[in-house]
Structure formats: structure tokens, C-alpha cells
Amino acid sequence: MKLMHTREAFGEVLVELGEESNNIVVLEADISTSTKTEYFAKRFPNRFFNTGIAEQNEMGIAAGLAVTGKIPFVSTYSVFASMRACEQVRTSIAYPRLNVKIAVSHGGLTAASDGATHQGIECLGIMRTIPNMTVIMPADAIAVKKAVRAAIVYEGPVYLQFTRDALPVIYNDDFDFTIGKANTLRKGNDITIIALGDMVSRALEAAEKLKTVGIEARVIDMHTIKPIDREIIIRAAEETKGIVTVEDQNIINGLGSAVAEVIVESKLVPMERVGIKDTFAESGRYEELLNKYGLSIPDIVNAAERVLERKTNTD
Amino acid sequence: MNADIPQLKRIACKLRISVIDMIREAGSGHPGGSLSIADIMAVLYFHAMRINPVNPDWPDRDRFILSKGHAAPILYAALAERGFFPAAALGTLRKKGSILQGHPDMTKTPGVDISTGCLGEGLSAGIGVAISAGIDGRDFNTFVIIGDGEVQEGQVWEAAMYAGSKKLSNLIAIVDDNGCMCDDHIDDILPMPAMGDKWQSFGWKVIEVDGHNIADLIRAIDQSKTFTGGPVLIQAKCIKGKGVSFMENQPNWHGQVMKEDEYQKAIAELKGA
Known part of the structure; x- marks a missing residue:
């Protein structure tokens, strides 16, 4: 790209x-x-x-x-x-x-x-x-x-x-950006990956990996973390088997927390949060750091598989 | 404008009485720092500032920012006396649903130009307003009152440096130099030696004045309005708690609650003044 x-x-x-x-x-x-x-x-x-x-x-x-x-x-x-x-x-x-x-x-x-x-x-x-x-x-x-x-x-x-x-670059010039309205970038009904910022392209890559093992992931760009698009999260919870959030922010109080807040107040589904695990990182190349601190493509794929497994266990 | 000094003195006294009444009614608040600047507020609101209570949002009005926002009672007393809102509202200070918050809220109180309360922030906002006036070619002045303890905040010096270097002559800061903080006297906590020299070195014109002498305040403030060489800092030597003998120069009256007999004594002293 x-x-x-x-x-x-x-x-x-x-x-x-x-x-x-x-x-x-x-x-x-x-x-x-x-x-x-x-x-x-x-x-x-x-x-x-x-x-x-x-x-x-x-x-x-x-x-x-x-x-x-x-x-x-x-x-x-x-x-x-x-x-x-x-x-x-x-x-x-x-x-x-x-x-x-x-x-x-x-x-x-x-x-x-x-x-x-x-x-x-x-x-x-x-x-x-x-x-x-x-x-x-x-x-x-x-x-x-x-x-x-x-x-x-x-x-x-x-x-x-x-x-x-x-x-x-993942967008064309003609898309609609509305504050508080997330964009669905990839259709899929098995699982939903919600990301924002620099993690959106990673989420899309992870979705392609999941496709190779027969999992169709919906990918949502939650560009506005506040006010968050509750509707699109609830729809994802209803139409797919669970949710993975991805952010290169600390795992506390970021996108994962914001999405979880909606989920616990609406429709409970298995959810995994991919983010930095409450630690300071270090100097290094951007890609290297993403991989070291739990934001690699396999990290996202694994989180998606865990969600699906939890869903199977609870059904 | 010729100033009626006896009248301004009467107004200052009336504002002080309002402050004591408001804080008693509210059951909490900050009397010391409010009484300290009563004379300055009388001169600003009843002599120096170009304002129109009927049109509080008038774009060409002079702006006032109470950076030491805990002195809100004296600001509310002045605004009510000047007609920005009915005096009856003063009894609602700090109460649920009131237009008079514990610290000034520009979204709730007519005549409040900037929300303040967390110390150190007002002068920066004043710079923004002063820059805006320059861009728009408006000739109003922006007045900011800062506490002398507040000057310990680092942001005040960021702002002092900036305003001085940009020669913002439509910006006038007044320091309530009363020597007291909340816990103790400034010199016993964190002294600020040669404060005027510091401001001067950053490009401010510094005028020292007796903060309780109406005639001197008028001279200083009128001079600052027409000065074109840069921002002006009026270092007003004040007495915290001025006008109530047992509060004067007593740091503990920064935010102490009055007992009934203390209230009666305070009012009696102010009414007898």
C-alpha cells in the first residue's frame, strides 16, 4: 500500500x-x-x-x-x-x-x-x-x-x-468522515475487529490473514473514540461472534475500554483487547516496537481466534 | 472620565459587605483574597473599564479575567452592583443550580469573560484575547488580576515571557501583592524576591501602587490603559482581608468559615468604616 x-x-x-x-x-x-x-x-x-x-x-x-x-x-x-x-x-x-x-x-x-x-x-x-x-x-x-x-x-x-x-493509504477521496460515525472498511460476519489510527491498516491485514483460515472479519475504523459510535458496536455484537479491539495505546482506558463500556451495557459478546499491556515501551523502529509490544499481525489474529474459541465454549 | 473618589470608596465598602454576606450565606468561600482586591475592583468596574451591563457580550468591551478565581465573591459583588445580574443572585453563591459557581464560570455568569479557578491560567487566556484584539483591530484592553502566591505557578512566567516579548500593550496584569497564601505568609513558604524586577526584565512596564488608595489606583490604571510600549504590570500592595480587622494579614482567612460572632463583627466594622 x-x-x-x-x-x-x-x-x-x-x-x-x-x-x-x-x-x-x-x-x-x-x-x-x-x-x-x-x-x-x-x-x-x-x-x-x-x-x-x-x-x-x-x-x-x-x-x-x-x-x-x-x-x-x-x-x-x-x-x-x-x-x-x-x-x-x-x-x-x-x-x-x-x-x-x-x-x-x-x-x-x-x-x-x-x-x-x-x-x-x-x-x-x-x-x-x-x-x-x-x-x-x-x-x-x-x-x-x-x-x-x-x-x-x-x-x-x-x-x-x-x-x-x-x-x-486506505481511503479514497470520496469517503464520508462524520464525527462519531465509524466506518466499516471490510464486511464480514464471523468476527469484528475495531481499530483506530495507525492500527486500522494492521487490522485490515489481520483480516486478510484470518480469511486464509476461513474466518471473515468485519473491520471498523473507530476514528472517533469519543463520542463513540455505540450503534455500530452493538450491531457488530449482534451480527458477529465477538469483538477484537486494536490500538497502539495503553490497554487501560483507550479504545478497548471504550468499546467494552458499550458492550457491557448492551449485548455481551466475547471480546479481546489488543494494545500495550500497561508498560512503557522503549526506543526502536516503529514496526519492531509494534511487534514486541503485542501489536503484531499474529497478535491480532490470535486475539480473534481466542474470541471465537470463547464464543464456541459459551454456546 | 473624572473619578468621584468618595463614591468609589463607598462602592468598595459596599462590595466588601457583599462579600462577607455572600460567604456567610454560602457557608464557604474565600474572604481574605476577596477583601484584598475590593478597591481595585471598584476602580476597574466603576471607573476604568469600558463595559456595558446591558450588553455583556459587546465585542469592544474591555475584558476582565480573575486569574485568582477563588476571589469570585468580589467579582460577583462588582458585577451585581454594576447591573450585570440582579443582586438577589448573590445569595445563591455556591448553591446547586446557581449562576454563581465557587469559581468564575463564563458559561453561567453574565459579565464573566473567562472561566478561572485553577491558579496560573488567567494571564495566558488574557494574551489570547489581547492577540485577538490586535488581529481584529479592536482597541479594548484586557485586565487580569493575579494573586501574588499564584505567581509561583510556572505558567504565569511562560505567559509573562510571551506577552513581554510580543509587546502586548493592550494587556494589563494586576498582582494582588498581599504577602499571604493559604497555608502561611509567602515569605515563610516560597518567597518571590524582586517580583517587579522579574516582570520588568521580561519587557513589562511595572507600576507599584498602594492597592487600597483609590486615587493612586486610578492614576496607575489610567496610565496603564494608554501606555503603548508593552504590557503593564501593576504591583498593588494590598492587605489580605482588608477592612475586617481580625482577617487582615492573616493567611488562615484565605478560606476559613466565619462563626456567627465573627460575621457580626466583620459586618459591624465594614458598616462603621
Whole structure:
């Protein structure tokens, strides 16, 4: 599959949006060459604010810009947005429900060689715990552009998480991105694999492997982890034998938890969560780390087989 | 605008009485830091700020951010006195369903421009508002009141550095320099030596003023409004608990609950002032 950088797509769509509306402003904390807000900075220097290495101040400035009618995009790495400046995000932005878009790079294990300090494996879980916050992680560069546009139309705080590494392109330009509406990328009635972000292409690969042993997996891109698409999860629980979730986030409070919350309150089916098993990772190549920390294709396949086995045992 | 100093003094006293009444009714709250800035609030809301209570969302109004959000009672007293909402609401402070939350909530209270309460955050929001004014070509000022203990928060210095370097002359910060925190006096917990010099070194014009002298406050604030060389920091020397003798300069009155006799004494002192 063709690879494209999600952060490049973010940088490009910001410039497009800047052309379309004077209200778009961008804040950056000294990593614009990495997050690709540098493109916006070059094109619209008067609407670009580099706060220096000061993410807490960056969030607060965004709040002030939002109350006066601007649509601020706050750019940094996911670990700094969700943890260094967590309380600012919560109190200055989410509590008054301000129209701030926190758009960050280096989510999940994709900050691979930088090591555990820069790997944002807790970020989606932290963000989804904050009231009023909408939390999105698009699966490829095409989806990034659509997600950013959807976030602008939506009035209120949104957290968008992108990846350091390029991701396989799985979408065509003509698909529909609706916040809170997951996309079914592969049909199947034996089992459902729900993934988000960089794990969606892995889920699709695992589905092809399962096909070789006669298992047809439905694959869902749950790009919005909050508000989560309850309907599509319940339908999967009713129409397939069980669910596997896949995320390169800590296994606690991420996608697996979010899906399990829906399952326990609706239709109980066997479920397995593929994710990082409550541990910090290490420096290494992205692929190597995914394989070492339990996110390999065989890990997903095995989880699917465990689900089917549990289903057989309970029937 | 010519200021009526005796009238502003009367207003400040009235606001102080409101604060004591509100906190007594609520059964909790922060009297010390509210009384500390009563004179500053009287000057801002009844002399210096360009505001219109009938149109609290007026885009050209001056903005006010109470970064030390626990002093909410004095903000609510000023807003009610200025006509942003009926004074009857003051009795609902901190109660379920009230428009007056324990700390300022911009979504619930007319006249509150920014939600605050967790210390250190207000100045950053003020910078965002001030930048926005610049982009839109609006000439309003943004006032931010910060506690002197609050200045210990790292984010305040991130903001101080940024605003100074960008020469945001439509931004005015007022530090309530009363020397007290919640646990103890600042000098006994974490001293902040040469605070004014620090702000100055980051590009702020620093004006030191007696925070309880109405005439001096008027001069300082009026000067800060027209200063074009960068942001202004008004270091207001205040007394925490000002106006109630047994609360003055006593850190424990940061958030202590009044007993009935203490309430009576406080009100008697303020009414006799």
C-alpha cells in the first residue's frame, strides 16, 4: 500500500483552511518543522503564534483566542498536549467548552526511536476522560484532511491525534468522515475487529490473514473514540461472534475500554483487547516496537481466534 | 472620565459587605483574597473599564479575567452592583443550580469573560484575547488580576515571557501583592524576591501602587490603559482581608468559615468604616 504522512496532510489542510477563513489561527510550541504547521506559518505569519516551549501557556492563549471568535489550532506532540498541559486543556478549554482544536503529532508508538518519553500511549484515554472533549485519531492522510475539516464545522473542543510515521493509504477521496460515525472498511460476519489510527491498516491485514483460515472479519475504523459510535458496536455484537479491539495505546482506558463500556451495557459478546499491556515501551523502529509490544499481525489474529474459541465454549 | 473618589470608596465598602454576606450565606468561600482586591475592583468596574451591563457580550468591551478565581465573591459583588445580574443572585453563591459557581464560570455568569479557578491560567487566556484584539483591530484592553502566591505557578512566567516579548500593550496584569497564601505568609513558604524586577526584565512596564488608595489606583490604571510600549504590570500592595480587622494579614482567612460572632463583627466594622 502507498504510504503518506498524516502530519504532512495536517500541514497542508491547515493552509487550505487558512485560505478559506481568516478566523483560523495556529499555535505551535517550537516543533513546527516536525508537526508541519510550518506551512501555515510561512503562508500566514500574522495568524501563527509560536509560544516557545511552553505548552501550558499555549493552551491558555488558545482559550483566549477562542472566546474572541477565532478558531485556534494548538499544535504540539500528543504527550505534551495530554499530559504536560492536561489541566489547562481541562479547565481553560474543555470546562467552558471553547472552540479550540488540539491537533497533535506523534501519537501512540509512532515516536518510536525517540523512546518512551515521547510515545503518546496514554493520550487518547486521558483526553476521553475530560467532559466536553471530542477525541479523534484518523487512520490515514486522506482521513486526516477530512477529520480536520469536520472538526472545524463542529463547535467545541476537539482533540485530533496524528502519527509521526507515514501510514498506508486506505481511503479514497470520496469517503464520508462524520464525527462519531465509524466506518466499516471490510464486511464480514464471523468476527469484528475495531481499530483506530495507525492500527486500522494492521487490522485490515489481520483480516486478510484470518480469511486464509476461513474466518471473515468485519473491520471498523473507530476514528472517533469519543463520542463513540455505540450503534455500530452493538450491531457488530449482534451480527458477529465477538469483538477484537486494536490500538497502539495503553490497554487501560483507550479504545478497548471504550468499546467494552458499550458492550457491557448492551449485548455481551466475547471480546479481546489488543494494545500495550500497561508498560512503557522503549526506543526502536516503529514496526519492531509494534511487534514486541503485542501489536503484531499474529497478535491480532490470535486475539480473534481466542474470541471465537470463547464464543464456541459459551454456546 | 473624572473619578468621584468618595463614591468609589463607598462602592468598595459596599462590595466588601457583599462579600462577607455572600460567604456567610454560602457557608464557604474565600474572604481574605476577596477583601484584598475590593478597591481595585471598584476602580476597574466603576471607573476604568469600558463595559456595558446591558450588553455583556459587546465585542469592544474591555475584558476582565480573575486569574485568582477563588476571589469570585468580589467579582460577583462588582458585577451585581454594576447591573450585570440582579443582586438577589448573590445569595445563591455556591448553591446547586446557581449562576454563581465557587469559581468564575463564563458559561453561567453574565459579565464573566473567562472561566478561572485553577491558579496560573488567567494571564495566558488574557494574551489570547489581547492577540485577538490586535488581529481584529479592536482597541479594548484586557485586565487580569493575579494573586501574588499564584505567581509561583510556572505558567504565569511562560505567559509573562510571551506577552513581554510580543509587546502586548493592550494587556494589563494586576498582582494582588498581599504577602499571604493559604497555608502561611509567602515569605515563610516560597518567597518571590524582586517580583517587579522579574516582570520588568521580561519587557513589562511595572507600576507599584498602594492597592487600597483609590486615587493612586486610578492614576496607575489610567496610565496603564494608554501606555503603548508593552504590557503593564501593576504591583498593588494590598492587605489580605482588608477592612475586617481580625482577617487582615492573616493567611488562615484565605478560606476559613466565619462563626456567627465573627460575621457580626466583620459586618459591624465594614458598616462603621
